[in-house]
Amino acid sequence: MAQIKTKARALDMLGRQQIAGIPTALSELFKNAHDAYADNVEVDYIRKRNLLILRDDGLGMTREEFEERWLTIGTDSKFIDEDSIGLPEVDTAKTARPIMGEKGIGRLAIASIGPQVLVLTRSRKNDILGNIVAAFVNWSLFSLPKLNLEDINIPIIELNPGEILQKIHIDNLLNEALANINSLKGKISQKKIDSLIVQVSMFDYDPEYWTNNLNNQDNNLGLKREHLSLDGEHGGTHFIIAPVDDVLNDDIEGFATARRTDQISRLQKSLLGFTNTMYENSHPPIIARFRDHTLHGECIDRISESVFFTPDEFAIADHHFQGVFNEFGQFAGTVRIYGEEKQVVVPWPEGNNKEILCGTFRLNLAYIHGVQRDSRVSPDIWQELRDKTDRIGGLYIYRDGIRILPYGDSDVDFLRIEQRRSKSAKEYFFSYRRMFGAVELTKENNSELKEKAGREGFIENKAYKQLKSVLENFFIQVAADYFRDKGEQSATFIETRARQQREYDLLKKREGYKNSKRKIFSESLDKFFKKSDAGLWEQEIEDIADKANIVLDNFSPEHSTIDDLVFNVENIRIDSFGKLINNININKPTGIGLSKDLAEQWDTYQMTKNKILDKIEEKKNIISRRLVDYEDRYGDRTGLRRRFNDSLASLENYQRKQLNDVxxxxxxxxxxxxxxxxxxxxxxxxxxxxxxxxxxxxxxxxxFQGVTTDQLFxxxxxxxxxxxxxxxxxxxxxxxxxxxxxxxxxxxxxxxTSSTELVSIIETEYEHLKDQHEKKPSAGSVRNGFGCSGA
CATH class of the missing domain: 1.10.287 (Helix Hairpins)
Structure with missing residues (x-):
């Protein structure tokens, strides 16, 4: 009797060749962490070492579970059947989780990331911790056509209780792998054997070194990740993959064209929003992160809840749509337009009152306008949020809190929203890139929606077509009723948008006015400080004082009268110094706020101006004192009152002229x-x-001929x-x-206090807060990453 033999490359065909790419492979590993009841799964990609470390804090595996489940292809371990070997362990302290990784391709998908993986795992069952189990897999062996599965051995060791994983343990695993490769002589060529030996020999991982490095990095960045350790009271599973396929760098950075068009990378398209963290009370079962340790020493969060849409961003959007599609495809929920909430029911005419195969599901969606003039979001936040929706906006689909790929990708408009909008923006209000939200499915209610084997979306069966039709009908009907000019319920949108546009136009006009006044004010301060730094104000003071002193020094009673002297000196003292004071004075613009820099310049100006005015007053007093002395020496007492009166009259005339101008x-x-x-x-x-x-x-x-009563009305x-x-x-x-x-x-x-003064105070406070915000370091990019030296 003949039997079917399985070649080793069958695993390569089932795994690496079935996966769309590294992002999809990582998504599968994240799902496996979810199934293991992990709260966190995190990737550290260390480019200097071409090393990827994926760690979770789930239940981990015993040696028996690792061999019976992880190393068994086509296992029924996650398939509910009376003859199955039994479902994996569950964490009874947490809410039960529907299994996401049923297809068994997660472990095989690792080969898409890199040709070799070191697996470290430690079980944690009801607070009972197992021993650390380590195994090494070289996936290159599974791509060789002449080898059968039984030709390949997987080295595995189990540490003793309390034993710490050391480099010698890793070396022993590698030596076993090398021995297995050498035993394949005669089955594969010597050239391939030599290539495999070089590949395995280059796998260099020291557990103690990398534990210390990761801990030091966490301390530098203020991260708390003790839960990702396998020491102490912690369990979970780690995958150490090296070398990493070069494609990952392109997946992270994107092609040059994508960078020029400000699109996000393929990695972010696939992994951002792995769990739904975009609105309050979404309760994601697991948090996934990807940290990129660049060649330049940066540690950048490529995938985290802060990089995705946040609950704050969701809450401030212009419009919100939330509700449930029932078993007949009818939507019942709320529509919130510019903050005004309305109850709404949207029927699905195509259903003919028959239950839909796709099952009931929820929708929670936010929407912002692509034109700032139509949006109620503040300008600074609107720009950031619009840029974000440009990159990652779309309608995401989650099943039991885990994202279904590729829905949500801005290039996957599966509801043809943009196609309709391109025909008529007035008729079809919605734009796919201006929305962000989720269709929420469950395995229990939506079991007929089945994913493709390669995790590239749903199989296009009747249930999926109904899901699409129900959602398309919703967006078409809501656009017609609530956003079209002659829609039955569009009054709120039209009136609020018109008011929003008026306010925006006023603000833009005021912004131009403010910028113009700030520019003039700034230029005046710059001019003042340039003269101050060059000592020109003091020079002008001295020049005026010298001019008055020359007149006094050159006075001769034989050639001129004391009345002429008083007139000439007072003219210099009052007019010349008055003009200088006018040139020094700068009026602070009213009704506008000042930036922190301008406010500081204004404070400095006032202090500097007061010092200059003190010097002017000092010189004026000296001149006035000399003049009085001259009057006493050369004048007569009978004319003294008249001369004093002339001085006061001169000052009065100068002040009157200034007041008349005002x-x-x-x-x-x-x-x-x-x-x-x-x-x-x-x-x-x-x-x-x-x-x-x-x-x-x-x-x-x-x-009125032939007009009905209704038409007349x-x-x-x-x-x-x-x-x-x-x-x-x-x-x-x-x-x-x-x-x-x-x-x-x-x-x-x-x-x-005038309204302009109040506006000035408020705007100045706002400008200072904006300065502080703009100077904050980016949360997604933190320097002081790895300074990796030799292990």
Whole structure:
């Protein structure tokens, strides 16, 4: 009787060749960690050593479980059947988890990452810790066509209780692997044997060295990862893979084209959002992270909950959609438009009141506008969030909290949302890249939705087609009812968007105004400090004082009178120093906030200006004292009062001139304000007349012949609505003008802080907070990573 023999390369065909790439392979390993009840699974990719370490804090495996489950291909260990060998252990202290890795391709997928893996595992069952088990697998052997599975031995050792894993244990495993390779002479060529020996010999892993290095790195970065150790009271499974396929670098960094278009890498497309952490109370069963230790010494979080959409980002979005699709495909839930919530029911007409095969499921979705003018999100946050949705926006699908690939990828618009929008943006409101949220499935309710063997989405059976149809119908119907100009429920969206656009336009106009005033203010400060640093202000003071002193020194009673001397010196003392003071004075702009840098410059300016003014006052007093001495020496007492009066009159004339300039400026502003206000009021009155005339004209040209009662009612209602809308708009505009005038009047009457001063205070505080935010280091990129030296 003949038997079917299994070649070793069958594993390569079932594993590496079935997996779409390294990101998908890592996703499978993450799922295995989930099935082992791990709370955390983390990857450290150390580029300097071409080494990838994947660790989880799950239940781990005993030696028996490792041999019977992990090393047995096609095992029924995760398949529920009366003849199966039994399901894996569960953590009774946690909520039961549906099994994700049923297909058995997770362990084989490791070959996609690298040709060799060291497996370290330690079981933890009901707080009872097992021994550390270590095994070494060279996947290259399984790609050789002449070898059968029984030709390949997998070296495995189990440490004694309390024994610490050391390099000698790893060396023993490698020696067994080398012995197995050498025993294959005659079955494979010597060239292949030599190549395999070099590959195994280059596998260099010292457990003590890497434990210390990872711990030191964690201390430097402030990370707490003791739970990922196999020492002490910890269990779990570690995979040490080396060398790592060069494709991983491309998967992380993306091609040059992707970088130029600001897209994310293939790794992030596949692994970001492995569990749903994007909104509150999502309760992800496991957290997955990927840390990239670059050649430049950085440690970058490529995959973590902070890199994905956060609950805060989800909460501040413009619109939200949350609810349940029942067994007939009908949606019942809430639609929140610009914060205003409404109950909504969306039927699925194609269902014909028959139960859907895909089963009931939940939807929780957020949406932001792609144009800032339409969004209520603050400008700085909106830009960051829009950039994020550009890269990773989309509708993700989760089954029992674990992401189903490739849904959510911005290139996988499985509901054809962008295709419809390209036909008519007015008709089809939604854009795939502006949404972020999840379809939430469960294995219990959605068992007919089956994944493909290579983990590339669902098999396109009837259940999947129904799921697509139900969701497409939802987006089409909600867009029509709530976002289309003539939609039945679109009033909230249209009115709020219009108000949002008006406010945005005002803010942009004000931003230009603020920037202009800040620029002038900054340039004035720069000019002042340049002269101050060069000592030019002090030089001008000395020049004016010297000019006055020269007049005093050159005075001769024989050639001029004391009255002439007083006039000439006071003219220099009052006018020349007055002009200098005017040049020194800088007015702080009102009604705008200052950045921290500008505020600090303003404080420095005031201190420097006061010192200069003190010097001016000092020089003025010296000159005035000399002048009085001259008057006493050369003048007569009868003319002294007159000369003093002339000095005071000169000062009064100078001050009056300054005050007149200010009065004229204020009156000009008031005249312009009155003119603008009257112009706005007249325009509003004319607009109201024109709209009313238009309505009357349309009414007079409407024929009532053959018109039904319902049609007459609609004609009357439409005409009245046009007058009401026009009147409402005009009244709002005039109301705004009145409010502004009253605010100015009341502020003046009560002598309170003006609105412009309040705005300036608030904006200055905001500018300071923004400066602090912009100077914070990026959470995703932290220097002081590995400084890896020889092991």
């Amino acid at each position: 009065y004229n400026k204020a009156n000009k502003v008031l005249d312009e304000l009155q003119q603008q206000t009257r112009q706005l009021l007249n325009q509003s009155r004319e607009q109201a007349k024109l709209e009313t005339a238009s309505v009357i004209r349309d009414f007079n040209s409407t024929s 609609k004609i009357k209602k439409d005409l009245e609505m046009r007058i009401d809308d026009s009147s409402k708009s005009i009244l709002e505009s005039i109301g705004i003008i009145i409010d502004r005038l009253l605010a100015a009047k009341e502020g003046s009457e009560q002598n309170v």
